Amino acid sequence: MVLERLWPLALPVLLAAGLFVALSWFGLFRMVPDTIRMAVAGLFAVAALAALYPLRFFRWPARGEIDRRIELANRLDHRPVTAQSDRLAGKDDDFAGALWREHRRRLAASLGTLSGDLPHPRVPERDPWALRAAVPLLLVVAFAFSASPFGGSVGDALRPHEAVGAAPARIDAWVTPPAYTGRPPIFMTAEANRDQTSFRVPTGSEVSLRVTGGSGEERLAFRSSGADEATEPETIEPAVAGTPVRSGVSQFAFRLAENGTLSLGSGSREVQSWSFDVIPDMPPEIAFAEEPKRAVNGTLELAYTIKDDYGAASAGTAMRQEEAPAPGARPLYEAPEMPLTLPRRGGKDTGAQTSRDLTEHPWAGADVVLGLTAMDDAGQEARSEEKSIKLPERPFTNPLARAVIEQRRLLALDANRKPRVLDLMDAVTLRPEDTFDNMAHFLAIRSARERLAMADEDEELRGVVDYLWEIALGIEDGDLTAAEKRLRAAQQALRDALENGASDEEIERLMAELREAMQEFLREFAERAARDPNMAMPQMPQDGQMLRQNDLERLLDQIEELAKSGARDKAQELLSQLQNMMNNLQAGRQQRQQGSGQQSEMRQQMDKLGEIMRRQQEMMNETHRLDQMQRGQRQRGQDRGEQLGQGEQREGQQGQGGMTPDEFAEALRRMQEGQGQLQGELGELMDSLEGMGIRPGEGFGEAGEAMGEAGDALGEGQGERAVGEQGRALEALRRGAQDMMQQMQQAMQGDQGGSEEGGRQQNADRDPLGRPRATTGPDFGDSVDVPDEIDVQRAREILEAIRRRLGDALSPEIEKDYLERLLQLE
Numbered sequence: 156m157v158l159e160r161l162w163p164l165a166l167p168v169l170l171a172a173g174l175f176v177a178l179s180w181f182g183l184f185r186m187v188p189d190t191i192r193m194a195v196a197g198l199f200a201v202a203a204l205a206a207l208y209p210l211r212f213f214r215w216p217a218r219g220e221i222d223r224r225i226e227l228a229n230r231l232d233h234r235p236v237t238a239q240s241d242r243l244a245g246k247d248d249d250f251a252g253a254l255w256r257e258h259r260r261r262l263a264a265s266l267g268t269l270s271g272d273l274p275h276p277r278v279p280e281r282d283p284w285a286l287r288a289a290v291p292l293l294l295v296v297a298f299a300f301s302a303s304p305f306g307g308s309v310g311d312a313l314r315p316h317e318a319v320g321a322a323p324a325r326i327d328a329w330v331t332p333p334a335y336t337g338r339p340p341i342f343m344t345a346e347a348n349r350d351q352t353s354f355r356v357p358t359g360s361e362v363s364l365r366v367t368g369g370s371g372e373e374r375l376a377f378r379s380s381g382a383d384e385a386t387e388p389e390t391i392e393p394a395v396a397g398t399p400v401r402s403g404v405s406q407f408a409f410r411l412a413e414n415g416t417l418s419l420g421s422g423s424r425e426v427q428s429w430s431f432d433v434i435p436d437m438p439p440e441i442a443f444a445e446e447p448k449r450a451v452n453g454t455l456e457l458a459y460t461i462k463d464d465y466g467a468a469s470a471g472t473a474m475r476q477e478e479a480p481a482p483g484a485r486p487l488y489e490a491p492e493m494p495l496t497l498p499r500r501g502g503k504d505t506g507a508q509t510s511r512d513l514t515e516h517p518w519a520g521a522d523v524v525l526g527l528t529a530m531d532d533a534g535q536e537a538r539s540e541e542k543s544i545k546l547p548e549r550p551f552t553n554p555l556a557r558a559v560i561e562q563r564r565l566l567a568l569d570a571n572r573k574p575r576v577l578d579l580m581d582a583v584t585l586r587p588e589d590t591f592d593n594m595a596h597f598l599a600i601r602s603a604r605e606r607l608a609m610a611d612e613d614e615e616l617r618g619v620v621d622y623l624w625e626i627a628l629g630i631e632d633g634d635l636t637a638a639e640k641r642l643r644a645a646q647q648a649l650r651d652a653l654e655n656g657a658s659d660e661e662i663e664r665l666m667a668e669l670r671e672a673m674q675e676f677l678r679e680f681a682e683r684a685a686r687d688p689n690m691a692m693p694q695m696p697q698d699g700q701m702l703r704q705n706d707l708e709r710l711l712d713q714i715e716e717l718a719k720s721g722a723r724d725k726a727q728e729l730l731s732q733l734q735n736m737m738n739n740l741q742a743g744r745q746q747r748q749q750g751s752g753q754q755s756e757m758r759q760q761m762d763k764l765g766e767i768m769r770r771q772q773e774m775m776n777e778t779h780r781l782d783q784m785q786r787g788q789r790q791r792g793q794d795r796g797e798q799l800g801q802g803e804q805r806e807g808q809q810g811q812g813g814m815t816p817d818e819f820a821e822a823l824r825r826m827q828e829g830q831g832q833l834q835g836e837l838g839e840l841m842d843s844l845e846g847m848g849i850r851p852g853e854g855f856g857e858a859g860e861a862m863g864e865a866g867d868a869l870g871e872g873q874g875e876r877a878v879g880e881q882g883r884a885l886e887a888l889r890r891g892a893q894d895m896m897q898q899m900q901q902a903m904q905g906d907q908g909g910s911e912e913g914g915r916q917q918n919a920d921r922d923p924l925g926r927p928r929a930t931t932g933p934d935f936g937d938s939v940d941v942p943d944e945i946d947v948q949r950a951r952e953i954l955e956a957i958r959r960r961l962g963d964a965l966s967p968e969i970e971k972d973y974l975e976r977l978l979q980l981e
Contacts, residue, residue, distance in 0.1 A: 156216040156224060162276040164213055166287065167206035173290040175199045175312075180297035182307035189315060196312040229269050235262035304424045325367040326419065326427060330411075332360045335532035336465045337501060339973055343429055355432045357465075358412060359533065362431075364419065366405045373421050375407040380414040438535035439463035441470060441527045444506055449547040456510040457495065459539070463531050466500035470529040477522040477543055485570040487617050491516040491546075495527065496654070496727070508731065512643060513546055515624060517567030520548035555596065556630040558583055563623040566607070570616050573607065580604040599626045638676040645672040646734055649714075653723045653730070666715045673707065707733075721954045757847065757899050763840055764895070768888050770833055771862075775881035778826060778865075782874025785819055820872070827869040830881075834862040837888075849898045854891030858884045 178184070184192045216224070222236040278287070300306050332338040336357045342348060366373050409417065411433050418428035445458040461467050474490040496509045513519055523546055527539040551557045558579070566576045583590065584600055591597040603626060607619045649665045657665075710733055717726035837859050841851040861884035868877035957974050 156221065156274070158274040159276045160213055160216070162274070163278055163281065164209045166278065167209065168203060170287060170290050171199060171202045171206050173294050176309055177290065177293040177297040179307050179309045179311055180294075180301040182300075182305055182311070184311040185307050192312060199312075224272065225269060235266055304426075306424065326364070327367070328362070328364045328419075328429070330354060330356050330360050330362050330431075332357045333532065334972075335468065352428070353430045353432065355434060356411060357434045358436050360411050360433075362407075362409045362411060362417060364407045366419070373405050373419060373426070375409065376418050376420065377409055378416045378418070380416075434464075436531065436533045436535065437464050439467045439529040439531045439537040441467075441529040441537050441539045443527065443539060443542065447525060447542060447544050450510055453514045453547045453549055454510045454512045455493070455547050456508065457493075457527070458506065458508050459495065459527055460505045461495075461498055461507060461529050462505050463529070465532070467497055467529045468532045470495035470497055470527065473526045473528050473538070474518070474523045476518075477524050481569065483571065484568070485613075487567050487570050487613055487620060488517050490523070491518055495529075496650075510731075510734065514549035516546075517564055517620060519546050520564070521546055521568075551627060551631050553631050555583070555590065556627040559600065559623055559627040559630065563620055563627070566616065566623075567620045570613065573610075573616070577604065577608060580607070593630075596626070596630050599629070638672070638679045642669075642672040642676045645669040646730065650727065650730060653718060653727050656723075659719050662715065662718045666711065666718075670711055673711075760840060760843055760847070761892075761896070761899070763836075764888070764892055767833060767836055767840065768885065768892070770829075771881065771885050771888065774826065774829060774833070775878060775885060778869070778874055778881060779878045781819065781822055781826070782878060785874060823869050823872055823874070826877075827866050830862055830866040830869060834859055834866065837862065844895065849895060852891045852894035854887040854889070854894060858887035858891060861887060 178195075184195070187195070219237065226236050279285070301308070326344055328343040330341040330343065332340070338357065341354060341356065343351070343354065348354075364375060411431055414431060414433050416428055416430045419426045440460075440462040442460055443458070444460050448456050450456050457472075461470060472491075472493040472495065476490075480486065491513050493509065493511050493513070496507045498505050498507045523544060524541050525544050526541040528536060530536045551560055562576045562579050565572050565579075580600060580603070584597060584604070587594065587597045603619060603622050606622065607616070610616050610619055645665070645668045649662075649669055652661055652665050710729060714726050714729045714733070717723070717729065837855065841855050841859075844851050861880045865877045865880035865884060868874075868880060961971055961974050
């Protein structure tokens, strides 16, 4: 009965509220101007107040009304429910009382099957067309629509139009991959990427997003591909010291570690979203390319391959003694560390080589287990297989020096053996007049003995170990090893500078130090060779290629030029070749004697062929230059004739910066004579080869024919045809030279060199410096991979352009970061 009376009175209020909520969810208040929004909100407020007025007519049902409703609902006659609470009227005598009680008992007997009744608010009588059902239908549809990007909320009617979560005025979003990947940033909101919603980026990339002119309610959320709930990253405000955060600007950053979707929302709606396919960073791989070996000068050489997605960040070695040290041993030195040279980032070649002199380390000569390690910029580490080797040690021929080194090794590997070392020193210095030729050595060992006796701390003991090494070197080689050490230090410093991207000024300074150290080393090496006839230098072939001053200077100049032009990988290769040359020179590998007159004559013929090829190359370049100059002058003459309206040019007129026709004719005549002379020399060379029993190949005949055609073309003034014939002649000369070299090698097949124990195998076609020998024919320029001059110049121009762009104060900061990464890759 309460519902019957309350529902018709409360229904207008509910209908008004439902219609208001439905219109809010449909986003009506977001779409209309503020005036209409406030007017509609006011109408709903008035309607709500008017709908509350009928509620004042509500009355709770009385007890009698409830009893009567029960009787009507159960269709009871004689009002049995009401009779239960009625009282007997009139005088209460015994008969009347008994009769009344019997009457009530009979009526109560009919109340055992009472049932309730449903409410009957009688709303259909007031709304026969059921217009009230439209409001619930609108609510259901509006609720589903509110989850869309264009849906609204109930509070929109109370918020000003500017504060409604409208689309931000400007969204800038970009992805910055980790610097070590070398990949450029991706601007997701750029015009080229505006329609793209999926991006493939490396793991660890940072997504940066800036919203300008928004409502301030923007939120950034990331949902992982395998997660059901989105997690909100931390909001990052502009972090400029002393500058307040601007109103209407929001900035976010999020680091991607897995696949997922990043969405930008404003209020309850999503503004924009991007999905990311994260490229995992695979761990590096490192392996031995060759067996570790000892170089001729005792350095340890390692050849290996390193593979990684973006290039390894560092690599090194892991060593341990093959035999475990004695229990309670106290070694003074850890295993030697050997940083490895890394392949060029982004290059196809994954191989690299590293050589290092470990002969000074106390572990030299010990049997160790060697492994390689590599780590990338993501912190992932890789290890190679382990190999058992014996660390190279410096050979000492002087018995006294060997004794000092033995004492040094004992002390370095176990400080507890200090008493044993002291006893050995006393034994060595017991009879100095019979043991020492130089009393300075005796004094040095006694000094080391006293220092060892007073040393207690490990640092003091290590000082004694270093001192013993210096004593042994002084006994064995005098002052030569100081120059050698300085040379190696200069080479290592330059190598480190090339790997770390040092400035041009630093490279120039280190190159000067390397030149000075090399001069000192060669000078002292020559002085020692003059004093000691048993050194290897006098045993070198007298007719082979010798080390000359200009050879070293030219190689050093190439290294410096390549380093300054940006081709630092090529500079490192040349530096490694220079180090190998010096290793070969120091080791003094003995080579076979080649003194036969026939072989000497063969070398003379190969030198003559190399000279013919060089002159043919220079002649072709000069012919091409003259032809281009003549074409340019002819073109300038035509342009001048068109401007002046003349039909012909004055004969003999000289072009700007050119030559007269007479001068051109004279130059071509001289070129023709030179070409004929060169053809004659080639014929003499072919006759000499036939006299030596070597049959000239078809290439020489084709070269002579091409030289003749080139001479005829020069006589006719056809520069372009002459250049073509000269190029054909040069190519034919190369083929003929290769055929001649094969025949000569067959003739000298019985004179191949061998190998030397403890070092690398001596190739028969290399001189002591590791260069092609003269007996193998002319050097065609492919023994050392050096970029052409135009490549070097082009690289320098690119570097200068990058540096100028970096110096521009108006360049964006993101562009500067990218250019700096390019310079680091160089």
